[in-house]
Amino acid sequence: MNGEKPHRSGEEAMRKSSSVPGRAPLSLRFTDPSLAAIALMLSVTAAPAFAQAAAGDPDGADTAQSKPEVASPSEEKEIIVTGSRLGSGFTAPTPVTTIGVAQIEDRALASVAELAYDIPQLRINQNVGKSSEPVGQNVADLRALGGARTLLLLDGRRLAATSPFGGIDTNIFPLSLISGVEVVTGGASAAYGSDAVTGVVNFSIQKKLEGLKVDASYGVSDYGDFNRPVLSGAAGHSFLDGRLNITVAGDLYRNTGQTNVDTRPWGRGNPVLFNNPNYTATNGQTKNYLATNALYSRMTFGGLTVVPSTSPLYGIQFGKNGTPTPFVYGTPANSTFMLGGGGVSIIGDGNILPRITRYSGFGRVSFDVTENVSIWSEVLWSRVQVDSDLAPNYDNGTLTIQRDNAFLPSSVRQTMLNNNINTFGFGRVNLEDGPSLNNSKARALRYAAGAEGDFGGGWKWDLYLQRSENTFRQESQNNRIQSRWFQGVDSVISPVTGQPVCRINANASAADDNPACVPINVFGAGSISPAALAWYRGTSFYDARMNQGTIGANINGSPFRTWAGEVKLAFGGEYRHETIDSVSDDVSRISGWRSINQQPFAGKLTVWEGYAEAAVPLATDMAFAKNLDLNGAVRYADYSSSGGVTTWKVGLNYSPVSDVRFRGTISRDIRAANINELFAGQNQVINAINDPRTNVTANTLQLTGGNRALNPEKADTKAVGVVFQPSFIPGLNASIDYYSIKINNAITAIAPQTIVNNCFRENITSFCDLITQNAANQITSIQATLINAQTIEAAGVDFELSYRRPVQWFGTAGTIGSRLLVNYVDKLQLTASNVTTVLLGDIATDPGGQPRWKANFDLTYAGGPLRLGAYVRYIGGGKFRTIYVDDVDLPADQNRVKGRGYLDLSASYKISDHIELYGKIDNLLNNEPPVIPNAIFVPTVSNSQMYDKIGRYYVAGVRLRF
Known part of the structure; x- marks a missing residue:
């Protein structure tokens, strides 16, 4: 983030220095460690003299001090980072990365979701267009192994899901009170909770604020859009x-x-992943290629006949007032797109990001009953509204027009009579319908109360209870009721009145009559009447209520000492009861809308958990060890859905000398299916699927949902690393850690394209069972519900380097510092039915993989009233799709995606003790994202969440402190 401070390699207690108030650290993000080293050397040689260490660390996080916190950045507090339930005075062998309040302020972050950009181990995981899930939701996802495997905590207590589709939207947090973020990057189920398979993200809230602080800012892109007003106060x-x-x-x-x-x-330029109709196994062409000038081959705004090229009806489109005119085809043309020609496209209307509006509030009351006992209560409220417009309703040549259609131009009818043609296929984009508006409103409401204190002798305790009542509503406006649409389009001239009527009201049978049916004229742009729109258009909705009640208690202290020091012990337990109840409209329940059709479901889940953690010092100040200690934890969780499971961890810290610490852990981490994974109803998603038998890509129905037969997954995690803190270079801290995670019985949904490929390419029958075909052997639907796969594996290396030093420039004492965070991924893959799918470097998959390299390099300076920051963020490249074979599925050069680097700058100046002005420029060089489109009706042109799509972005703001 910003003004980075973590010095102690991000996981030791950050210590106060001595003299310059308001000092800030410095952070930098670079693509190459050598660049970081150069920057560090420059910062050392440029400083003419050492100044005394500044008083207080800029990243002040709450330290449970008894005195109130003052709403001023100059009163900086110590961050106690342990990665453990054992409390201060012990450093766990599990790697931890921290983000402090100064970093958040220097980066002028406007939402917690933006933290993902500053932690390489987190996969950027915002849903920007998947209409069957909450658009705009941002879920923390460590190691790109899925948000459900990352445990999200607020002050050490878990949060409830904010949507019925699972996951906790990080947008709900009030940024104004966050005092620090602790990211435990490793298996932590035993200590923190049974869902922490890949790690924990813990947000700390300032507990005792004294005074008033207000932060107001406004952001706008270089293109004059993405206007972002933000106002926060505490x-x-x-x-x-x-x-x-x-x-x-x-x-x-x-x-x-x-x-x-x-x-x-x-x-x-209308870019698209073009499915090549001319491909053969021997002609040297590829099955797909990236192309521009893509127009629709089977649709226009006024309608297009879709018939064989030998038909006399071939190439007729309908212009103003339904007038038939010739249609010019591009070359080549597939089942959705053609290149060039006289067609139309709305690809350019596709959204970059949804519109998000968030309100959040937080209140806390605490009271010290005695010197040793305090009680507290708090409430968190948040309302997040997301608006996104999607493509209008369309029929890609799938509409059937009868010869006696009431609105069919007479010349076309005569051609049909002359050639004995009864029906033809028809394609149309219904601009009259307006865009499909996919909107959601999520409300989070969380009450909590508790008490804490100490028994004396170093023993501390806390207990709490909390209640979450979250609601979620999703609406799809301008949706289409398919049965009404087809009834209205199939209209004839009434033999009684001589006027157009729906066929169901003119045929011989009265059983299917519906007097409300309105005939629909589909010939010519703008031909659909308001009465017809009112007949078939509507709003589908889905409402869910999610409740969670939790009671927990923790105790920690030191029961005795060994020859090497105090043994530390923590133990506790938690009871959790969750319910979910959702409803949807009547049409959705029978899957009657053209899209979405969310299915209602209800369920409940009860969990009992108990844990114990201990740290045992084995050696201190001995000839072979400056320090040696053993850390272990065990947790038992009993799920009402699947029974009892046990998770454990064993770790070791070893310092042969005071400057070097070796650390290592092994753990068995457990995750049972959550309430959404167990009970979610079957939902529909339409996406582009390529049939490898014919190389035809078509928009295909995919069915997703829960599975009550899911078993718990088990992960074996190993991590080993070294921390270097040389006493001869004060302020320098470095660490490097290797990690390996193997999840057995993993709960996952296999990607639909993978299901199709494994069936028709690899001839694996278990995957064929998930595919439904029609009489012509065309794929009509794919069952992609959750299953227990064989394994998911991830492995890689984390590197962290930080350096800070006091400087005296132009008579002003200040601090300069830097921080480099690097994540290298060596393995990321999923195995199901003995077929392995590589996700490492898979850029365009949804859900996607992770590039091999990600790095952040921050450099900051703080002196007197001035703070400056430069931040470089690098996101590596990879492949468009790892399942694509170079020069077979896609040209090799198009299947390679280059990485991107981004440079951000920030500055702030304190006019007085109460007023600070600040500003920043993100993506200073206006680097563009890779153009990696998909093949759907309105392709996502840059089909990856990882790269910046907004461009150069300016933010200016003011902070007030009283």
Whole structure:
């Protein structure tokens, strides 16, 4: 993030220095460690003299101090980072990365979701267009192994899902009170909770604020869009000689979003992943290639006949007032697109990102009953609204027109009579319908209360209870009721009135009559009447209520000492009860809409958990070891859905000398299916699927949903590393860690294209059972519900380097510092039915993989009232799709995706003790994302969430502190 501070390799207690108030660290993000080293050397040689270490660390996080916190960045607090339940005074062998409040401020972050850009181990995981799930939701996803395997905590207590599709949207947090973020990058189920397979992200909230702080900013892109006003504030005051404190906070965030992709140079030209109709196994062409100038081959805004080229009806489109005119085909043409010709396209209207509006509030009351006991209560409220417009309703040549259609131009009818043609296929984009508006509103409401204290002798305790009542509503406006649409299109001239009527009201049978049916004229742009729109258009909805009740308790202390020091022990337990109840409209329940059709479901889940963790020092200040200690934890969880499971961890810290610490852990981590994975109803998604038998790509129905027969998954995690903190270079900290995660019985949904490939390419019958075909052997649907796969594996290396030093420039004492974070992924793959799918470097998959390299390099300076920052972020490249064979499925050069580097700058200046002005420029060089489109009706032109799509972005703001 910003002004990085973590010095102690990100996981040791950050210590206060001595003298310059308001000092900030410095952070940098670079693509190559050598660049970081050069920057560090420059920062050392440029400093003419050492200044005393600044007083206080800029990344102040709450440290459970008894005195109130002051709403001022100059009062910096110590961050205690342990990666353990054992509390301060012990450093766990599990790697931990921290983000502090100064980093958040220096980077001028407007939402917690933006933290993912500053932690390479986190996969950027915002849903920007999958209409069957909450568009705009951002879920923390460590190691690209899925958000369900990352445990999200607020002050050490778990949160409830914010949507019925699973996951916790990080947008709900009030950024104004976050004092630090602790990311435990490794198996942590035993210590933190049974879902922490890949790690834990813990957000800390300032507990006792004293004073008032307000932060207001406005952001806009270089293109004059993505306007982003943000207003946040927090206030607190203590009463009764400091024993009682009341703290409140609130945030308002709005991102106008909804920007068409053709507003960006890289998004113009109608790019598409083009399915090559001319491919054969021997002609040297590829099955697909990336192309521009893609227009629809079977649809126009006024309608197009879709018949064989030998038919006399071939190539007729319908213009103004339904007038038949010739249609010019591009070359080549597949089942959705053609290159060139006289067609139309709305690819340029596709959105870059959705519009998000967020309101959040937080309140906390704490009271010190005695010197050793305090009680507290708090409430968190958030409302997140996301608006996204999708493609209008369309029929890609699938509409059947009868010869006696009431609105069919007479010349076309005569041609049909002359050639004995009864019906023809018809394609049309219904611009009259307007865009499909996919909107969602999520409300999170969480009450909590608890008490904490100490028994004396170093033993501490805490207990809490909390209740979450979250709601979610999703609406799809301008959706189409298929039965009504087809009834209205199939209209005839009434023999009684001589006027157009629906065929069902003119045929001999009265059983299917519906007097409300309105005949629909589909010939010519703008031909559909308002009465017809009212007949078949509507709004589908889906409402869900998710409740969670939790009671927990923790105790930690030291039961005795060994020859090497105090033994530390922590133990506790938690009871959790979750329910979900969802409803949808009547049409959705019979899958009657053209898209979405969310299915209702209900379920409940109860979990009992108990854990114990211990740290045993084995050697201190001995000839062979400056320090040697053993850390272990065990947790038992009993799920009402699947029974009892046990998770454990064993770790070791070894320092042969004070400057070097070796660390290592092995753990067995457990995750049982969550309530959504167990009970979710069958939902529909339409996506482009290529049939390898014919090399034809078609929009295909995919069915997703839960599975009550899911078994718990088990992960074996290994991590080993070294931390270097040389006493002869004060302020330098470095660490390198290797990790390996293997998840057996993994709960996952196999990608639909993988299912098709494994069936028809690899001839694996178990995958063929998931595919439904029609009489012509065309794929009509794919069952992609959750299953227990064989394994998911991930392995790689994390590297962290930080350096900070005091400097004296132009008579002003300040601090300069840097931080480099690098994640190298060596393995990321899924195995099901003995078929392995490589996700490493898979850029365009949804859900996607992770590039081999990601790195952040931050450099910051703080002196007097001035703070400056430069940040470089690198996201590596990979392949468009790892399942594509170079020069067979896609040309080799098009299947390679180059990485991107981004340079951000920030600055702030304190006019007085109460007013600070700040600004930043993100993506200073305006680097464009890779153009990697998919093949759907309105392709996502840059089909990856990892790369910046907005472009150069400016933010200016003011902070007030009183």
